[in-house]
Amino acid sequence: MxxxxxxxxxxxxxxxxxxxxxxxxxxxxxxxxxxxxxxxxxxxxxxxxxxxxxxxxxxxxxxxxxxxxxxxxxxxxxDFADLTDEEYWALSNPIPLNPSKILPGEEANRRSRRAAHDKIPDSFDWRTKKKVTVVKDQKGCTVCWAFATAGVIESHYAIKMGKLISLSEQNLVDCVAGGTKTNKCRPNNFYYPLQYVQQNGIMKESDYPYKPKGGDCKFKKNKSALKIKDFRQVTLGQEKDIRKFIATRGPLAVAISSQPKSFKLYKNGIYSNTECNNYETDHAVLIVGYGI
The missing domain is CATH 1.10.287 (Helix Hairpins)
Structure with a gap:
């Protein structure tokens, strides 16, 4: 039994x-x-x-x-938990800087000189000041650059003009130089989309909604929400410099390394990984604050 x-x-x-x-x-x-x-x-x-x-x-x-x-x-x-590491890596591409638009660190520090005389808070978050739009999802399209570009413009416009507008990433995906119907989700850096907005403007997200693929440019000049006067890529290698810039000027669009497996499945907390490579950046994000 x-x-x-x-x-x-x-x-x-x-x-x-x-x-x-x-x-x-x-x-x-x-x-x-x-x-x-x-x-x-x-x-x-x-x-x-x-x-x-x-x-x-x-x-x-x-x-x-x-x-x-x-x-x-x-x-x-x-959304990436059913992908291999190789498939996940294929969703990202190198994000180079454009040397002609880099603002030298010395000049950047001079422009933020007033920060040296002000007390920089231990923590700062532009979201609490309602200067950042909600988190958006690029889905499977390799256009993080469009989201970071739209995000940094949204925030700086809100800081200066007092009005937060959600801008169209799809406008950038479809219309920035090099976008084609056969190369729908191509990578890019920050220079070309910012240059595009400087020259043409950008529409609101509600007028030109996002879809995770590229297509014909449907930009309408009479629907443009805003233009930018100028922009610079700032060389800020130290965390204290980044903190100073954010607290005194506003959010930063930056390129980071997203290669570690832990980044693929990140959920919450302060991300720190020695496997990150500062010289092979492949993902664009928006820094909106700092601290704990």
């Missing part, structure tokens, strides 16, 4: 393992629902499920370190 119970017990354990590693896994079903995932066939879904399980394990192991206080940020499931 004891042997029978042992057999039943083994069958129960075996079924539990199969359930955990099958497409009926509750976490997998929840993930697909939350992020709107659909796959062409069962073979592809099985492949994506295997990648999901690997990333899930990585997240759980990392978050144990976070709970013990050994790392300063935690990880979580997101």
């Amino acid at each position: 004891k042997n029978i119970f042992v057999i039943f017990g083994l069958l129960a354990v075996s079924n539990a393992v199969l359930e955990e590693n099958s497409l009926h896994n509750d976490a997998w079903i929840e993930y697909k629902s939350e992020f709107g995932k659909q796959y062409d066939n069962e073979t592809e879904e099985i492949r994506r499920f295997g990648i999901f399980l690997e990333n899930k394990k990585y997240i759980e192991e990392h978050n144990k370190l976070y709970e013990m206080g050994n790392v300063s940020y935690d990880l979580g499931m997101n």
Whole structure:
């Protein structure tokens, strides 16, 4: 009789393992629902499920370190959790600077000289002053540059004019030099989109909504929300200089390294990783504040 119970017990354990590693896994079903995932066939879904399980394990192991206080940020499931690292890396591209528009560090410091005589707060956040629009999603299109460009213009316009306007990233994706219907989500730097807005203007997001692909330029001059007079790329290599600039002048559009696996699955906290490469930046973001 004891042997029978042992057999039943083994069958129960075996079924539990199969359930955990099958497409009926509750976490997998929840993930697909939350992020709107659909796959062409069962073979592809099985492949994506295997990648999901690997990333899930990585997240759980990392978050144990976070709970013990050994790392300063935690990880979580997101839209990239069913991608391999190689597929994720393919979504990013190098973001070069344009030397003709770099503002020398010495001049940048001179323009922010007044900050040396002012007390810079320990923490600062332009969002609390309602000078930053809501977080937006570029989805699978490699146009982070368009979001960072629109974001920095939105914030500086709001700081100067007192009015926060959500600008059209799609306007930049479709209309900045080099965009074609066959190269829909091409990478770029900050120079060309800023130059475009300086020369032509940019429409509101509500008039030219975002879709994660490129197309024909549909810019309408009479719908332009604003233009910019000038812009500069500032060489600020030290964190204290970045902090000073943000507190006294406004948010910064910057290029960072997004290559580490932990960045792919980042959720919350202060991100710090020695694997980041300052000389191979591939992702554009907007710095809106600092502190804890």
